Amino acid sequence: MSSPNGLRQRGGGKRGATDIDSTKAQDAASNAVNQFKGNAQETVQREWDYKLALVVITILAFVTRFWGISHPNQVVFDEVHFGKFASYYLQRTYFFDVHPPFGKLLFAFAGWLVGYDGSFLFENIGDSYITNKVPYVAYRSMPAMMGSLTVSAVFWIMWESGYSLPACIVASSIVLFDNAHIGQTRLILLDATLVLFMALSVLCYIRFYKLRHAPFGRKWWKWLLLTGICMSCVISTKYVGAFTFFSIGVPVIIDLWDLLDINRKQGALSIPEFGKHLGARIIGFIVVPFLMYLFWFQVHFTILSRSGPGDDFMTPEFQATLSDNIMTQQAVGIDYFDNIAMKHKETKVYLHSHVDKYPLRYEDGRISSQGQQVTGYPHNDTNNLWQIVPSKEVEGLGHPVKNGDVVRFRHLVTDSWLLTHDVASPYYPTNQEFTTVGAEDANGNRFNDTLFEIRIENGKSNQQFKTMASHFKLVHWPTKVAMWTHTTPLPDWGYKQAEINGNKNIVQSSNIWYVEEIPGLPADSPRLKKEERKVQSMPFLKKYFELQRAMFFHNNALTSSHPYSSFPIQWPFLLRGVSFWTENETRQQIYFLGNPIGWWIASSILAVFSGIILADQVSIRRGVDALDKRARSRLYNSTGFFFLTWAAHYIPFFIMGRQLFLHHYLPAHLASALVAGALIEFIFNIEPSEAATFPKEGGKVITKGPRSRPIRERIAGQSLLATWAASGVVIAALVWGFWFFAPLTYGTPGLTVPEVQSRKWLNYDLHFAK
Template identity: 80%
Template sequence: MSTPPPVRQRQTNGPKKGGKPLANGNALTNGHANANEAVEQMKQAGKDAVQRDWDYKLALTVITVLAFVTRFWGITHPNQVVFDEVHFGKFASYYLQRTYFFDVHPPFGKLLFAFAGWLVGYDGAFLFENIGDSYITNRVPYVAYRSMPALMGSLTVSVVFWIMWESGYSLPACIVAASIVLFDNAHVGQTRLILLDATLVLFMALSVLAYIRFYKLRHEPFGRKWWKWLLLTGICMSCVISTKYVGAFTFFSIGVPVIIDLWDLLDINRKQGALSLPDFGKHFGARVIGLIVVPFMMYLFWFQVHFAILSRSGPGDDFMTPEFQATLADNIMTQQAVGIDYFDNIAMKHKETKVYLHSHPDKYPLRYDDGRISSQGQQVTGYPHNDTNNLWQVIPSQPMEGLGHRVHNGDVVRFRHLVTDTWLLTHDVASPSMPTNQEFTTVAAEDANGPRYNDTLFEIRIENGKPGQDFTTMASHFKLVHFPTKVALWTTHTMPALPDWGYKQAEINGNKNLLQASNLWYVEEIPGIPADSPRLLKQEKKVKTMPFLKKYLELQRAMFYHNNALTSSHPYASFPIQWPFLLRGVSFWTENDTKQQIYFLGNPIGWWFASSILAVFGGILLADQVSVRRGVDALDTRTRLRLYNSTGFFFLLWAAHYLPFFIMGRQLFLHHYLPAHLASALVAGAVVEFIFNIEPADVAQLADAQFHEAAKGSTQTQAEQSDDHALQRKPIRERVAGQSLLATWAASGVIVAALVWGFWFFAPLTYGRPGLSVEQVNARKWLNYDLHFAK
C-alpha cells in the first residue's frame, strides 16, 4: 500500500505582503472546510457511540432472552434422577436434614442447591439414591433445584457478551462469542440439571468481567469504582474455588496479568510517571487484600456455614477422626464406644479398605513368582467379611494379675490369634508383593515367648490421642506400630492383592512411612462381653466442640486425599486431548420404552470452530513475530496491543483452564473442559474481528490509497488533488468502513447460522426428547459417539 503524498497549501504569484505570498481563496476555504469537517466528525462520532450502545444493549437483550429459552425449555423432563444428580441432589437433602456428609468439592455450589430447596419448603426426605428414580412419586421439587443452574447458565451467556463489549470488540464479534456458548449443547445440557458446573462457569466468567472493568480503571486508582471492581474480582474468584478446586486455574489466569501490571507499575520510566515505592506498596497491598485476603476469608466462610448446618451424624462420619465425630450429635461411633481391657478378644478393621486383620493356618509359599524367598510363616491377610479368624486377644507386654485392666494410648501390647493359637509378628523379611515393606506373620507360643519375644511387641498410637487416653472400640482410630522396627500395620488398597495361594485376600504388611493416613485401624467389636456388664452401660455424652481451623484442616486433608484417589476407570471417562475435538461424550440418562436419551455432548460445529480458531490465533502470533524480526511491520500499534493484550489474555484463560488436566491422575470427563471452552469462545470472537473487521486507522489509509489510485494520470496539480481529497475523503472512508462492516457481519452471520443448525440437530440428545429412530441416532454418530438405541 503506497503512502499518500502530504497535503500542501498552493502558493500564488500574485501580490505579496511583507515579502511573503498570500494564501489564495481556495486555501482559506479548504482550511475552514477541514475545521468544519472535524467538528462534524466529532458530532457524528458522539451520535455513533450512542447508537452503538443501543445496538449492543438490544443485542444483549435478545441473546439473554434466547439463553433463558434454551436453558429453561422443557426443564421438567425427565422427571427422574439423571446422572450425577444422585450426588448433588443427595447433598442438598443432607443439608436440609443437617446430616453430615463428605464430598471432594468445596461447599458453595452445594449450598446453593440446598438454598433452592429451602426456599420452596422442602425437607430433604428424598436421597437421590439411583439414576431413574421418579421425582413425581417421591414428591421432590426438582424443577426448583434445576432452575438454579439454569438461571446461572443463562446469565453466563450474557456475561460472555458483556466481556467482549467491555473489551472494546465490535458487535458482530460479541455476538459470535456469545453464540458459541448460547447454542452449545454441552453448556445447555450441563446447566439444566442438578450439577455444579453452571456455578463454576458463571463465576469464572464474572471474575474475568470484573477484572476487565478493574483494569480499565488503572489510571484512576483507589477510587470508589476501582475498589469496587477489584473486590468483585476477588469475590467472584472465591466463589469459583469455593465450588470446585479447579477454580485455582481462574486465580492463575487473573494472577498473571495482575503480576505483569504490578511489574509495569514498578518501572521508573513508565509513561504515566514513576511511582514512589510507598505508592507502589499501596498498589501491591490493595491487590493482596482484594485478590487474596478477601477471597480466602470468603472461602473459609462457606466452610463455616457448612459446619454450622451439618450438626448431626451422617454418612460422612467415617471419613473423619473420632475427635471430629464427637462434635456431631447422635454419632453412633461415640455412643457405642466401649473401653478395651487386656485379655479382650477384638476384631480390628482397616479404616479405609474396611478389611479385617485376619489369619488362617495356610503358609506363605517358599518362593514367590519373582524368585524371592519368604519365611514360609503363617499367612496374615486382610479379609472383607466377619469371621472367627478375625479375632485377636490383647495381651500385655509385661505380666499382669487379674482382669479389668484398661488398655491405654501408648501401651506396648501383644496379640494372640485365637483360632490358631499363634502370635502376631513382623520381621525384616520382604512382604509378598512389596519388597520395600515387611512381612506380617504369626508364630507359635514357644517362639513368641522365647527367642522371638521382641518381634511380637506393638505400640498402640491413637490418632490425635492424649497420653494415657483409654483405648476404645469404634472411637479410637489407631496405628499399630511394631516396637523394634517402627513399621506400621498396613494393607494394600487393591483387592484382590494376593494370588490363589492367599485366596485373593488383601495383603497385610509393615509400612515404613508412619505418617501415612492409610495406616489407621479401629476395633469394631469385643465379642463375648455379658449383656449385663457395666462396661456396656452408656452414659449420655455431650456434643464436644472443636476449633474451626482444626476442623477445616482435617476436612481439607481428607478432600485432597480422596480427590486424588479417584483414579479408577469409568466407561465414560475421557482424556484431555479428546476434549477440544469432541471425540466422545457421556451418557446421562436413557428410557427404553420411548427410546429417549440424554447424551452429554457439545455442539460439534462450535467446538471444532473454536478449536480451529485457537490454532489460527497461534499462527497469527507466529507470523507477526517472524514479520517483525524481518523488518516488516504489518500491524498498527492499536491492533497489535489488542491482539496480544486482550486476545492474548483470553488465550491464557483457555490454556490455564485446559493444560493442567494433562498432569492430573484422577478420573476426567468432558465437562471439565467447559470453562476452557468458554475461554475459546472469547478467543474466537476476537479473532473473527481481527480477520474481517478493519480498524479506523486502516480505513483512513485504504480510503487515501483508493483516492490516489483514482487520481493517477489526472492533469490536476498536486495542490488541486489535495483540495479534492479533502472534499472527497469522507464518502470514500464511509464506503470502505461499510465494506469492512458488511464483511464482518456476513462472516458472523454464517458462523451463527452454522451454530444454530448444529445445536438444533443435536438438541434431542440434549433435552432428552423426542426419542429418535435408529436411523436418526446413527445420523448423529459423527465421530462414533457411543449413543444408545443405535441398533
C-alpha cells in the first residue's frame, strides 16, 4: 500500500494531480471544520444572549409584580369572591360559582400551605386583613408568581419561533411593563392563572410543531401532551379558555390537512399513518384535556363535602350528598289540606295573591280577565298561604301528597281557588294569566281550570312531596303550562310585585318551585320527628352535568349593568378602566388600567399587520412578488398564528350578552404583544426576494438577481441595528408609561389633584380628581 510520501516522489518533486486534489480536500475539510466551529461559537454566543436577556426580564417581572404586594392590607375588588371561595375550600363548605374550579383550588392550596383555616370570608371590599389575621400575601403571591412567569413565557415563545433578540425583548416588554397585567396579577384574582396557561399552551404547541418532521418520538409526545394539559388548565380556570382551544385547533386542522396531501414534499402518508397522526392529536388535544378538566371537578366535589351557601343552586338529590344539609334535616312530608307557602327557586318570591284585580286594559291595549291578582311577593306574609286540596274526594286527614298527583290550591285569606286559563298574561302575550275564582265557579264550570299536576324534579313514581327537599313544577292539567315567574316587576297597579304566568315551555329550568314551610303544624306532629339520615351518594357524572347546567345558566344571566363594565370595542384603545380600591384619608387608589403606550402600539401594529397582508395579496394578484419566500412564510405562518390567537381571544366577546370588563382583553393583549414583536422585526429586516420579479411597461418583466454575500451581510447588519434602535425607542416609551401610571397600579403613593388630573387621558374615571 502506497504512502502519501510515495505519491509525492512519483511526481518528480512536483505535486501531481492526485496530490493537489488531496490537498484541496484537506483544505476544504479544514475550512468546513473552522466554519462549523465558528457557527457553533456564534450559536453558543447567541444562546447566551437570549438566556441572559431571559434572566434579566424574568427578574424584572418578579420585581414589578411583587413590589409592595402587601399594600393595601384590605380586601380589593373581586378578592371578595375568590378569597371567599378559597376559604370555603379550606372549610370544606359547598359554594357555587360560574367559573370552573382549577384557579380557585390553587388559591386554596396557597392557604393550606401556610396553615390557614379559612375563617375569614372576605365579605366586603375594604375589610382589614391585618385585623382578621389573613395570610393575604401568601394568597397574592400565587398570581404574582404566575404573572411573572407569563412574561418569561412570552419571551420564550418568541425565542422558540426564531425571532431576533430585539423582537423577543419588545414582545415580552409590552407585557412586562403593562400596568393591567401587573395590577391583575398582584391580587387574588383568576386572570393570572388564565393568561399564564394560555401563553404556555402557545409555547408548547410551537415546540410540538417544530418536531413535526420527527413524529411519535419521546419529545414529540411530550410537547403534544403538555399542550393539551396547558389548554385544559386554561378552560379549567375560566370558560373563555375555549378560545385557546380554537386558536390552537385551527393550525392543528391545517397541519392535518397538509399531512393528508398525497403530493407533500416530505412524502405521502398512507391512510393508516395519517390515522395515527389524527388519533394522537385527538388524544393529546381533546381526550387528555377533557379528562383533566373532569379531574378538577372530582377534586372540587371531594373537598366540598359540607352543606353551604351553594346548596340553593343544586337539586335536592345533590344536596342530600352534603353533610349538615338543612334541606335534608328540615324536610317534612306534606299531607292534603296542609297550608303551605310555595317559593320560586331562582327569584325567591312566594306565590301570593290579594283582593286587588287586574286592570281592564294593559298599557299596550290588551284586555285582561279582571280577575284577582296572583303575584310573586318577596316577603313572608299571610297572603302567601295556600291550602293543598286533592282533586278527588278522600276520607279524613293524613293522606300524603305524592309525585304526579293532580291537586288544587285554595287561597286562605281570600277563600278563592288558583287557576290559569287562555287569557294573555300582563307582560307575556304568549303566556297564560294566573288568577283565582270563587268557590262557586271553582267547584262548578271552572273546576278543570283549577287542576294542577305536581312534578317533582328527578322524582320517582309515588315519591312523597316534602318541604324544602322536593323541587317541583306545577303544571296546569288541561293546558299543560307550568307556573313561572321572572324578575321584571309589575306596574304600580300590581304594587311592583312579580308577575306569575303559565309558561308553555315546561322543560325550562326556571319553572322550579319548592315548599318552604307548613305553618301551624302542631309541635307534637309525628311528621316533625327527625330520623337520623345518612349522607347520600350520587354518581360523579350526574353531579358534574347538574353543576355544568347551573354554571352556564347563571353565567349567561350576568347581564345586569355595572358602573365599570365596558364594551369590547373600547378595549384595544384602552378607553376606560376599573376602580379596584380607594382610601379617602391618604387619597390612594388602585385603578385597573393598562399601559396606554403599550396598548396603543400593539393595537396599531395589529392594523399594520392587516394592511401588510392585504397589500401583499394585492401585489401578488398584480404579478409583483416583492417579499422573500422565507419572510412571507414567517409573516403568514408565525405572525399569522399570533394574530389568529389575538382574534380568537377577542372577537367572540362581541356576541356575548353578559357583563364584560377590561380584564377580559388580557389574553388577547398578550397575543397582540407577540404580533408587535414579530412585526417590528419584519419591518426593519425586510428586503426584496433574491429572485423577485417586477413588471415593466409593455408586460415585460425583469428578474433581480441574488445579492452578493457582502451586500447581504451589510444590509443584515444595518437591519439589525435599525431593529435595535426601534426596539429601544419602544421600550423607553413603555417604561415611561408604566412609571407614569404606577401610582394607580400599586395604590401608592397618593396623588395630588393635579397629578390625578394629568392622568385622566381619555375616559379614565379616576377618584380624587377634585
